[in-house]
Amino acid sequence: MSETFPDDTSGFDAWASAGIAGFRGPSRAKKFPSGQSNPTFLIEAASGRYVLRRKPSGKLLKSAHMIEREFRVLRALQGTGFPAPRALALCEDEGVIGSAFYVMAHVDGRIYWDPALPELPRAARAPIYDAMNAALAELHAIDVEAAGLADFGKPGSYFARQLQRWSEQYRASETARVADMERLIAWLGENVPADDGRVALVHGDWRIDNMIFAADAPELLAVLDWELSTLGHPFADLAYQCMQWRLPNAGAFRGLGGVDRGEAGIPTEEAYVAAYCRRAGLEGVPNWTFLIAFSFFRVAAIVQGVYKRSLDGNASNPERARAMGAAVPLMAKLAVEEVDKGARPQL
Numbered sequence: 472m473s474e475t476f477p478d479d480t481s482g483f484d485a486w487a488s489a490g491i492a493g494f495r496g497p498s499r500a501k502k503f504p505s506g507q508s509n510p511t512f513l514i515e516a517a518s519g520r521y522v523l524r525r526k527p528s529g530k531l532l533k534s535a536h537m538i539e540r541e542f543r544v545l546r547a548l549q550g551t552g553f554p555a556p557r558a559l560a561l562c563e564d565e566g567v568i569g570s571a572f573y574v575m576a577h578v579d580g581r582i583y584w585d586p587a588l589p590e591l592p593r594a595a596r597a598p599i600y601d602a603m604n605a606a607l608a609e610l611h612a613i614d615v616e617a618a619g620l621a622d623f624g625k626p627g628s629y630f631a632r633q634l635q636r637w638s639e640q641y642r643a644s645e646t647a648r649v650a651d652m653e654r655l656i657a658w659l660g661e662n663v664p665a666d667d668g669r670v671a672l673v674h675g676d677w678r679i680d681n682m683i684f685a686a687d688a689p690e691l692l693a694v695l696d697w698e699l700s701t702l703g704h705p706f707a708d709l710a711y712q713c714m715q716w717r718l719p720n721a722g723a724f725r726g727l728g729g730v731d732r733g734e735a736g737i738p739t740e741e742a743y744v745a746a747y748c749r750r751a752g753l754e755g756v757p758n759w760t761f762l763i764a765f766s767f768f769r770v771a772a773i774v775q776g777v778y779k780r781s782l783d784g785n786a787s788n789p790e791r792a793r794a795m796g797a798a799v800p801l802m803a804k805l806a807v808e809e810v811d812k813g814a815r816p817q818l
Contacts, residue, residue, distance in 0.1 A: 475569055476500040476512055476523075486567050487516070490560040491574060494518050508698055508777065509538055514574070522556065525572035527780065539563070540623075541697040542573040544672070547618045553609060556693045578693040580683035585725045586715050586737075593736035598689035600738050601746065603679065606691050607712070608750035611671040611705040618672070624702030626670050630765060631663050633703070641772040644779035646796075651803035655768050658810055664758040669706070675699025677708045678715065680725075709747055710762035714770065716740040717763075717805055724798055760813050767806035771799050 477483070484496030498516035500523070514521040524538050538561075545558035557576040565571060588596045615621055625632065638656055674681075676699050683693040716739075718726020732739055738746070744756060756762070778796025 475510070476502070476525075477568055482567055484516070486562060486564075487521075487560070487574065490562070491521075492559075494521075508696075508773075509541075513577070520577040521559070521574050522577050523572055523574050525568060526570040537698060538571055538573055540700065544620065544623065544697045544700045545573075545575060547620050547623075548613075551613050551618055553613065554606060554691050554693050555697075556695065578683050579686075580692045581686045582680060582683055584680050585720070586679045586727055587720055587725070587730045587735060588737070595689065596736045597738055599679075599684065600743060602684070602689050602691045603677075603682065603712070604743060604746045605750060606694065607677060607708060608747055610674060610694075611708070611751065613672050615670075615672050615702060620672060620702065623672070623700075626702060627666050627668070629666070629670075629704040629707065630761075631666075633707070633769065634659055634663060634765070637769050637772040641775055644772075644776040646775070646779060646782065649800050649803050651800065651807045652768075652771060655764060655803050655806050655810070658807075659761070659765055659768060662761050664761055669704055670702055671705040673701060673703040673705060673708045675701065675703075675708070675711075677712045705751070706756055706758075706762055707766070709744065709756065710759070711766045711770070713740050713744065713763065714766050717809070722794070722798065724795075760809060763809050764806045767802045767809070771802035771806075774802065775799050 480496070480498045480500065483500075484494075484498055487494040487498070488496060494516060495518040496516055498514050500512045500514055503511045503513060508527070509524050510527055512523045512525070514523050524541060526538055542558050542561040545555055548555040549557060556578055559574045559576060561571075561573040562568075563571045583590070583599070588599060591599070615623065634656075641652070641656075674694065674697065676696050677694075681694060681696045682691055683695065684690060685692055715726045716732075717728050718724050719728045720726055720730050727737065730737070747753075748755060774795045778793065778799065781793050781796065
């Protein structure tokens with residue numbers, strides 16, 4: 472099993488039998504092609520299906536691939552009613568399969584890889600977006616203290632801290648100088664908005680292909696990939712998803728750029744932001760140019776790390792990782808364009 476899971480699953484089966492209620496082996500593991508950061512496997516056992524997330528092999532960047540944090544937040548969400556997979560057990564003993572990992576319940580449903588939703592009829596598309604919007608507002612309304620997550624991140628100065636963190640991560644994985652990234656990093660540093668006191672549980676990678684929907688209804692069953700979750704500013708999640716209205720509908724990153732949203736039955740960004748504000752009780756979202764530019768910068772830094780791992784030979788999906796690396800200049804270019812024109816919600 473590549474990247475990596477032992478061909479002999481007896482060690483895992485013994486651990487799971489002791490740590491997961493009702494688990495019965497023997498099991499077999501099949502790697503999902505997605506999951507660039509933390510390799511993800513479907514575990515098929517005598518007792519049913521499970522999903523396992525592990526750290527990648529090789530040298531890892533500081534504070535990256537924190538599957539322990541994923542496990543903690545999933546456990547905390549189980550008591551809130553928020554749609555998230557049920558976390559079953561965490562293993563920090565690297566001797567079991569070669570790295571720390573956790574196991575969660577398998578969720579049957581449908582994942583949409585293209586935000587234009589070409590596989591759905593026109594009338595079915597807007598309800599999918601509305602379900603995402605409602606869940607985002609629900610996530611940001613969670614009482615983090617009641618959920619046991621009051622110490623899940625540092626309060627205040629979220630954007631300043633994130634800018635420092637991802638600048639450091641980008642420099643640690645930089646493979647070539649990108650002029651637009653240099654300009655973007657400088658501009659962001661000069662335009663960090665003053666802290667307004669908003670703190671919420673943020674997902675960090677809120678996009679449609681990190682979600683499982685019901686097969687025959689616009690019902691959001693589970694939000695996946697919580698590696699980047701923390702206590703932060705709720706507008707970061709909102710703007711991160713709204714990057715999709717600008718990204719081209721092609722290549723390693725699928726967006727809504729160039730898609731006739733009216734013809735497709737997909738809400739405009741303006742309508743999407745307004746719906747979120749209505750649900751969150753807000754009059755609007757200030758500093759939109761910064762928020763969009765920052766979102767592009769952060770994803771560019773993440774993608775650069777994925778690309779560097781592909782060069783080092785320890786990417787989860789090497790071919791896709793190399794393709795994603797080519798997207799770094801594009802992300803920086805799109806961000807600079809937003810800065811130059813002053814970003815406005817897309818119609």
